[in-house]
Amino acid sequence: MICSEAFITTANAMADVRGAPGYRYLTTPHPVAGLTPDQVRQRAEAIADQVSRLLAQ
Amino acid sequence: MTAPDRDVAQAAATPDPDLAREAIEYCYEQGWTDGLPVVPASEGLLEQFLAHTGRSPDEVLWRMDHLDRECTVRTAAINAAMAGCLPEYFPIVLGAWDAVMRDRAAKGGGWQSTSGPAPLIVINGPIRDELGINSTGGIFAAGFRPNATIPRALGLMLRNAFGVVPHVFDQTTQGIPGRWAICFGENEEESPWESLAVETGLEPGANAVSCTLTRTYEFVDNRHTQDAEQLLADFADTLSRTGSLIFRGQSAGVVFCPEHAQMLAGAGYSKGDVKDWFIQHVGRAEADLRRAGKDGVSGSGPGARSASESERAPADEFTPFFSARKDVPIIVAGARNAAISMVFRVFGEWSNTSVEIEPAPVTAAKGG
Numbered sequence: 001m002i003c004s005e006a007f008i009t010t011a012n013a014m015a016d017v018r019g020a021p022g023y024r025y026l027t028t029p030h031p032v033a034g035l036t037p038d039q040v041r042q043r044a045e046a047i048a049d050q051v052s053r054l055l056a057q
Numbered sequence: 058m059t060a061p062d063r064d065v066a067q068a069a070a071t072p073d074p075d076l077a078r079e080a081i082e083y084c085y086e087q088g089w090t091d092g093l094p095v096v097p098a099s100e101g102l103l104e105q106f107l108a109h110t111g112r113s114p115d116e117v118l119w120r121m122d123h124l125d126r127e128c129t130v131r132t133a134a135i136n137a138a139m140a141g142c143l144p145e146y147f148p149i150v151l152g153a154w155d156a157v158m159r160d161r162a163a164k165g166g167g168w169q170s171t172s173g174p175a176p177l178i179v180i181n182g183p184i185r186d187e188l189g190i191n192s193t194g195g196i197f198a199a200g201f202r203p204n205a206t207i208p209r210a211l212g213l214m215l216r217n218a219f220g221v222v223p224h225v226f227d228q229t230t231q232g233i234p235g236r237w238a239i240c241f242g243e244n245e246e247e248s249p250w251e252s253l254a255v256e257t258g259l260e261p262g263a264n265a266v267s268c269t270l271t272r273t274y275e276f277v278d279n280r281h282t283q284d285a286e287q288l289l290a291d292f293a294d295t296l297s298r299t300g301s302l303i304f305r306g307q308s309a310g311v312v313f314c315p316e317h318a319q320m321l322a323g324a325g326y327s328k329g330d331v332k333d334w335f336i337q338h339v340g341r342a343e344a345d346l347r348r349a350g351k352d353g354v355s356g357s358g359p360g361a362r363s364a365s366e367s368e369r370a371p372a373d374e375f376t377p378f379f380s381a382r383k384d385v386p387i388i389v390a391g392a393r394n395a396a397i398s399m400v401f402r403v404f405g406e407w408s409n410t411s412v413e414i415e416p417a418p419v420t421a422a423k424g425g
Contacts, residue, residue, distance in 0.1 A: 013225045017124055034362060 002047065004030040014015075026050050084139070084324070088222075091212055091237065095139035104132035105144040108421040110151060118151070119158055119251040121219050123166075124226065128154075128218035136213035141206040145188055149203070149266055150210045151242075153178045154413040155212070156268035162405025167270050168221055173229030174270035174404035178240035179388055180210055181254035182264035184414060185242035192242030194392035196312070197235070197274070197399065204240050215395030233272065241390050247315035248389035249322030254411040256328065261315035264414040273301055279317070280396040285324035286319065289334050295400045296339040297378065299349040303359050307378040308403035309339075310386035311424045315393040332382040340377035343370045 003011050005027050015023035028043055035043065080097035084090055107114050107130070109392075113133035121127070129153070137150045140294040157163050157176050159177070167174055178189050183363045199205060215221045223229060245252050254265035269363030275298075279291045296309050313321075321331055346352040379385055386407055391397070 007228070010227060010228055014123075017126075017220075036362070036365075 002028055002051070004028055004032050006030040024054060025036040026054060064187045064217040072243055072247065076415045089139065089213070091209070091216060095173075095213070096136035096141050097418070100137050102138050102144075103134055105421075106138055106142075106147045107131065108132075109144045110415060111134065111418050112151065114416070118154055124219055124221075126219045128214050132218045133210070137206075137210040139217075140210035141202065143188075143202070143206075144421070145417070146203050146207055146210075147415060149180065149184070149188075151209055152266040152412040153211060153268045154214070154416045156266050156408070156410070157270065159412075160269055160405055161408075162270055165208055165280060165320035167404055168215055168219070169226050169228055170270055170404070171230045173232030173236060175233040175236040175239050176208060176268050177271045177401060178209055179210075179253055179390075180240070180242045180265070180268045180414075181259075181267075181411065182253045182262060182414070184264040186360060190240075190242040191290055192244045192390050193247075194333070194394070196241035196390045197239065199238070205238060208240040209237045210287075210364050213251070218420055233274075235339055239271070239274075243388055244390045245394055246347070247319070249319050250328040250387075250389065253294055253388055257409060259411055261356040261414060265414075267411040269407040272402040272404050275400045276397055277317075277400055278309075278331050278395075278397045284327060285321050289331070290338070292398070292400065293335060295312045296335060297341055298346075299341060299345060299351055301402050302346075302351050302354055302378075303361065305354045306380065306384075307380070308384040308386075308406055310388065310401055310403065310407075312388045312390050312399040312401065314391040314396060314398045315389060316396045317344055317398050318389045319393075320396075321351055328387050329382060331387060332385040335385050336377065336379045336382070339379055340375055342372070343374045343376065344372040346376060347372070383407065412420075 001011070003025060003054060008027065015021055026047060028047060032043070069274055078345060081094045084097055086096045086344050089095060110130060112130045114129065114134070115129045118128045118133055120131060134147060134152065137147050139150055142150060157387065162174070185192070189201065189205050190203045196204070215227075220225045243252055252261070253267050254263055257267065259265050275295055277292050277295050279288055292311060326334070330397070343352060343355055346355050347369070352364040352369055353359045353362045355376035356368060356374065357365035357366065358368045386403070
């Protein structure tokens with residue numbers, strides 16, 4: 001899971017309520033909504049390695 | 058009775074304010090309040106609420122699977138009591154909840170939205186008079202117990218049953234002023250048109266509640282013209298704001314004051330005619346949308362973000378905001394003392410239905 005940094009509190013609370021406290025996920029800088037498709041692609045490239053590592057754990 | 062006896066009797070009849078405050082503070086400590094004091098709910102009070110519905114206390118009104126939480130009729134009753142409702146209001150609270158949960162947005166996580174949408178609750182039928190629900194002067198203002206406490210009950214249900222509290226599961230960025238305080242009767246007596254409940258398919262005279270999630274409220278003060286088209290154009294200008302545009306396809310309505318509604322009806326407009334006029338005239342030219350960075354909602358644009366060069370429509374192309382009558386809810390309420398109405402924007406999509414308010418069981422109606 002990836003969420004923007006503005007939603008960390010909610011994401012952690014969600015993990016708690018689903019019985020998975022400390023659930024590991026990745027974050028990307030906020031905001032995301034106004035990004036162009038190219039900017040979204042850059043974000044994806046920047047985080048791709050971390051996604052691979054997290055999935056491999 | 059001697060004087061000391063009278064003092065003792067009087068003291069026994071007067072509630073102890075210190076005890077009351079202690080109970081209220083206890084509720085604060087439990088995190089049960091929305092910031093204002095709540096009415097401490099006893100078992101006895103809860104029983105009175107439950108006596109006003111034929112539904113089982115254990116019936117699940119709604120379940121939010123992702124939060125693993127649900128609200129039963131009993132939990133709703135406790136929160137309605139804490140909100141300051143009278144037991145007689147409880148069938149309306151249940152009906153309002155059922156009505157708003159017909160909204161796709163409410164079912165889809167709207168309660169936790171960064172928009173912080175407010176439920177708009179409209180009540181039709183003779184129950185308005187029976188319970189003292191305000192439908193005339195000051196419908197958006199304070200001063201009437203059912204108008205103030207019924208929407209607050211929904212807010213407390215969200216908080217206490219589902220755990221949707223600010224800064225955690227309630228992700229509201231700023232929210233709507235009076236988020237838990239928008240509830241009024243339709244002014245059927247001074248409306249020239251069929252009521253909202255009848256329009257949505259219920260029988261005339263039925264007690265009904267309608268509810269949808271809303272984003273903003275903005276007044277239209279027009280005592281300046283007697284020309285219906287000019288008046289409609291003034292409303293269309295407010296309905297055509299770019300600031301509230303998010304996606305392609307909008308929904309916004311009007312709470313007409315009786316004076317505006319009667320003027321339009323006098324010029325031959327039915328409620329449907331007014332909706333059709335708005336469908337035709339509410340919207341913006343591509344150039345306006347582009348100026349605001351919202352040309353993505355027009356032409357072949359992507360929707361939520363600004364359009365690229367190839368996605369743009371011609372500068373003078375008009376983008377209508379509404380596509381169907383259901384996108385433009387119309388209600389008549391307020392006093393007939395000035396030509397002041399309210400435009401409101403629907404958060405998602407109104408279900409375009411009303412819920413018939415369940416009559417209280419006979420035992421409760423008799424005060425049992």
